[in-house]
Amino acid sequence: MVPLEIERKYLLQSMPQLPATARAYRMEQGYFADEPGRLRRTRAPDGTVTYTHTVKKGVGLVRQEIERELTLDEFKSLWPRTASCRLTKTRTKVPEGNLVWEIDDYDALDLVLAEVELPTADTKVTVPDWLAPHLIREVTGEPEYGNHEIATGLSAP
Secondary structure (H helix, E strand, O other): OOOEEEEEEEEEOOOOOOOOOOEEEEEEEEEOOOOOOEEEEEEOOOOOEEEEEEEEEOOOOEEEEEEEEEOHHHHHHHHHHHOOOEEEEEEEEEEEOOEEEEEEEEOOOOOEEEEEEOOOOOOOOOOOOOOHHHEEEEOOOOHHHOHHHHHHHHHOO
């Protein structure tokens, strides 16, 4: 069975004031020009660094997602292939009930997005009180708000 990612994405007008339970992660992402996939280097709040390779297929609420952890050496050997399509951001994870909201604040852009992964496509989403005043609209399935497209725009001449 192919792993699925079920996720809603929202455009925010600004970074919200986050609850004390929030944890910030630094991320560098690079996309391959010659094949599908993304590399990510993530620094957790405790300083731990992880490296992953992810391939997502599809658009919208439900997509296929295959992810595997890489060694540092694997990451270093692949990272140069993403030189033309990269981004950096701070991702803050906020537990809210049975879900975890992820707020992405992009370094080189005036852009803040919120995402929430869901257990099923028909899971009802209630926007938390701390987030609601900052929400502009849902952008799930709008390609221009995908990280690959964002990184491509950052790398454009």
